Amino acid sequence: MTAPLLSLRGISKSYGQIRANQAIDLDVPPRSIHAILGENGAGKSTLVKLIYGVEQPDSGTIMWKGAPLSLASPAEARRAGIGMVFQHFSLFETLTVVENIRLVVPGRKADLAERIRTLGRDFGLEVDPFAHVHALSVGERQRVEIIRCLMTNPKLLILDEPTSVLPPQSVEKLFDTLRRLRDGGVSVLFISHKLEEIRAICDHATILRGGRVTGHLDPREHDVHDLARMMIGRDMPEPMPALARSGGDKRLEIIGLDYRPDDPFAVPLSGISLTVRSGEILGIAGISGNGQTELAALISGETELPREQRDRIYMMGKDVGALDAATRRRLGFAFVPEDRLGRGAVPEMSLVLNGLLTAHPLKLLKHGLIDRKNAAAFADECIRRYDVRTPGPETEAGALSGGNLQKFIVGREIMLSPKLLFVAQPTWGVDIGAASAIRRRLVTLRNEGMAILVISEELEELFELCDSIQVLHNGKLSPPLVTRDTRPEEIGRYMIGARSPSGKVLA
Amino acid sequence: MSAFSGTILPVFVRREHASLTATLLAPPLALATAAILNLGLYVLMGRDPAAVIYAMLLEPFLSWASFSEVLLKAGPLLLIAQGLAIGFRAKVFNIGAEGQFILGAIFASAIPIWFPQATGQWIWPLMLLLGAIGGAFWASITAFWRVRLNANEILVSLMLSLVAAQLLNYLLLGPWKDPAGFNFPQSVMFQYDAMVPILIPGTRVNVSVLLALMLSLAAWVFMQRSFTGYKLQVGGLAPRAAGYAGFSEGRAIWLSLLIGGFAAGLAGAAEVAGPLGQLQRSISTGYGYAAIIVAYLGGLHPIGIVFSALFMAVLYIGGDNAMVSANLPIAAVRVFQGSLLLAYLVAVAFVRYRLEWRRPAYRSPS
Numbered sequence: 001m002t003a004p005l006l007s008l009r010g011i012s013k014s015y016g017q018i019r020a021n022q023a024i025d026l027d028v029p030p031r032s033i034h035a036i037l038g039e040n041g042a043g044k045s046t047l048v049k050l051i052y053g054v055e056q057p058d059s060g061t062i063m064w065k066g067a068p069l070s071l072a073s074p075a076e077a078r079r080a081g082i083g084m085v086f087q088h089f090s091l092f093e094t095l096t097v098v099e100n101i102r103l104v105v106p107g108r109k110a111d112l113a114e115r116i117r118t119l120g121r122d123f124g125l126e127v128d129p130f131a132h133v134h135a136l137s138v139g140e141r142q143r144v145e146i147i148r149c150l151m152t153n154p155k156l157l158i159l160d161e162p163t164s165v166l167p168p169q170s171v172e173k174l175f176d177t178l179r180r181l182r183d184g185g186v187s188v189l190f191i192s193h194k195l196e197e198i199r200a201i202c203d204h205a206t207i208l209r210g211g212r213v214t215g216h217l218d219p220r221e222h223d224v225h226d227l228a229r230m231m232i233g234r235d236m237p238e239p240m241p242a243l244a245r246s247g248g249d250k251r252l253e254i255i256g257l258d259y260r261p262d263d264p265f266a267v268p269l270s271g272i273s274l275t276v277r278s279g280e281i282l283g284i285a286g287i288s289g290n291g292q293t294e295l296a297a298l299i300s301g302e303t304e305l306p307r308e309q310r311d312r313i314y315m316m317g318k319d320v321g322a323l324d325a326a327t328r329r330r331l332g333f334a335f336v337p338e339d340r341l342g343r344g345a346v347p348e349m350s351l352v353l354n355g356l357l358t359a360h361p362l363k364l365l366k367h368g369l370i371d372r373k374n375a376a377a378f379a380d381e382c383i384r385r386y387d388v389r390t391p392g393p394e395t396e397a398g399a400l401s402g403g404n405l406q407k408f409i410v411g412r413e414i415m416l417s418p419k420l421l422f423v424a425q426p427t428w429g430v431d432i433g434a435a436s437a438i439r440r441r442l443v444t445l446r447n448e449g450m451a452i453l454v455i456s457e458e459l460e461e462l463f464e465l466c467d468s469i470q471v472l473h474n475g476k477l478s479p480p481l482v483t484r485d486t487r488p489e490e491i492g493r494y495m496i497g498a499r500s501p502s503g504k505v506l507a
Numbered sequence: 508m509s510a511f512s513g514t515i516l517p518v519f520v521r522r523e524h525a526s527l528t529a530t531l532l533a534p535p536l537a538l539a540t541a542a543i544l545n546l547g548l549y550v551l552m553g554r555d556p557a558a559v560i561y562a563m564l565l566e567p568f569l570s571w572a573s574f575s576e577v578l579l580k581a582g583p584l585l586l587i588a589q590g591l592a593i594g595f596r597a598k599v600f601n602i603g604a605e606g607q608f609i610l611g612a613i614f615a616s617a618i619p620i621w622f623p624q625a626t627g628q629w630i631w632p633l634m635l636l637l638g639a640i641g642g643a644f645w646a647s648i649t650a651f652w653r654v655r656l657n658a659n660e661i662l663v664s665l666m667l668s669l670v671a672a673q674l675l676n677y678l679l680l681g682p683w684k685d686p687a688g689f690n691f692p693q694s695v696m697f698q699y700d701a702m703v704p705i706l707i708p709g710t711r712v713n714v715s716v717l718l719a720l721m722l723s724l725a726a727w728v729f730m731q732r733s734f735t736g737y738k739l740q741v742g743g744l745a746p747r748a749a750g751y752a753g754f755s756e757g758r759a760i761w762l763s764l765l766i767g768g769f770a771a772g773l774a775g776a777a778e779v780a781g782p783l784g785q786l787q788r789s790i791s792t793g794y795g796y797a798a799i800i801v802a803y804l805g806g807l808h809p810i811g812i813v814f815s816a817l818f819m820a821v822l823y824i825g826g827d828n829a830m831v832s833a834n835l836p837i838a839a840v841r842v843f844q845g846s847l848l849l850a851y852l853v854a855v856a857f858v859r860y861r862l863e864w865r866r867p868a869y870r871s872p873s
Contacts, residue, residue, distance in 0.1 A: 353737065356737065368735065
């Protein structure tokens, strides 16, 4: 065996009482794609931060090309030839794509823009170099991050959950990219919880659980259930079977909605029609940046419709076009937004106060004052019922990991027992154990008669959850496709705008 | 090659939690820093630093007479700063408390000027109420344009302060000029019942200080316990979360500005119905602007503001003392205030961030 490119021995790191990494050993050979597998809180992020120089280990050694390496900062890591694409983006929203990249990569704007376009074409990461980042969807922002990393020609590329926002076609394309990079002499450290993906692309995997290594193996030699068991320490929960139902009352109806946003970079919507009935889950598939953000804000009431458009959205049979977000919630609407920090939760506030954000009608107020006891009890219950890993309800929301905060927000909205629940990206960044718990919960609620609308980029998720799926592409919504009569490839064709005549269309 | 690659300077690292220690230490450290810098300045100016320190920071406490003046100054600062802090927490930046203060003084003065013969204990409370309404009215202009046209509230409120000063000038040079006042730009002296009752006999300290303390308590309940205060804070910390939860931004702007204007107007009324006893051109010595510093120095927290208002008042009175006894120019007090705010803003950065000295790095030879 060749000498490893990167080699860790006995790496440990603690944050106060929490031992995030304990005696981690890891070898990444040259020309390999190496997976790090683990649930949220298993220590994946910490380990990666140590390799990328964001944090320094308490003990242990890092060897790079056979020599000891100590990194004081990510800048040094980049100089040494280690690049990383983070799960949380670090882009300046007020700058354009090319300006963001120019902060890290020297060069003239025009040349950089050309390189961005070339990389985009080669790797399926199309993005307009002159678009402002604030106007990009989450998916497009991740593309920018990946491109920025590729531009510094790293020897080791770390990717933290890179595929979570890509459509199936682009995932395959990205994998091609990664294989080509590997063949060109770049090793890839691939962090994911999507076991199928890891089996498809990685030649080694290191499994972490509770901050320790629980196994080194070749993922191609094990099936998904084996991997999952090693990762979560027990068997995977089975998906919840959906009861057949029909003919519930209409809880959400959108009829021929057109929307022309003020922001020139936002996606205009045209002719959007959909219906969600009680006891039904409707999924909206599509690559992000095709109008999901705009549609979600129109349904939630955060974006107001122009006056002449106000008879297009109905909730529980009422025209809500002129009603604000709070009034729609009072009708029995609840919503989990795709951005958790700063929208679904206030990062600087405790979980108790974040519970109050939308759950205040649940007797958490007394004569206009906050009822501290009830508010704390609500947060406690939400933490317990939805398995939120946190030191306690007084913890600030910003200190929680993305997945745990998502569990809290989903829990909070479900505890409102809404008539209509709208969830954007329900399990994005959530570990598989918790993700399957959330999905089971959604199906249970559907069986109990709740109307649920889900926006997701993960097709497997939509196929597991939904009674029917509509695809959003370029601001237009496909007709509803009955999930059990439709194959993923057909949805995929709608996702890239190639209409399929063969999909079974609901009457 | 050098073994050290550049990172000798410490870096800012975001803390997971706001640091309580840093929160509490920030004001005294800022004060110490500002004091040292300004003492250096006084030495450069050829003044005796010990004399300045004595006059500025100690003398105000050494006699009851001068300490009562401190309390008198602290009253309006406290009132205005509590009102402003609520808006600042909601990220509504009302910089025009000075104008709202003047309007409060004008509204309150209308009663004794139009009804100089009136008597009864209802007059001064009504004046305070009218003053508060006047301040709120002036702030509502800013709120209207901000909500209606998205006009920046900083600019509108600031410029309205200049308009308010001109309005005051017009009234004092025209319709409200005291006919027996030898053409001085000031109104008639107010009657006895138009004066806020004295709280401590033998001083000029009046009931409005108590009022300011009570409203501080109310501000605490409002910000820390009420749902409306919570909504304002959500709007300030995470505007998109407020939109998501359906908290109206327009309502937050209106409420923030009305509260700020109400408090500033009340302070203006208490000033003309208190130590001044008439409407005159120099009713405000920059209270509206100093209160901005007071609000931030108090950490935008109702309890912190009580202390910072008291401290700022000491600085006013001590500054006056130092002008007399240590021959300090008036600008020196302003410089002290400004450097104090600056030092504080630097210090509060450490509430959310900490410095980290990275280990010097060595690189593998490559």
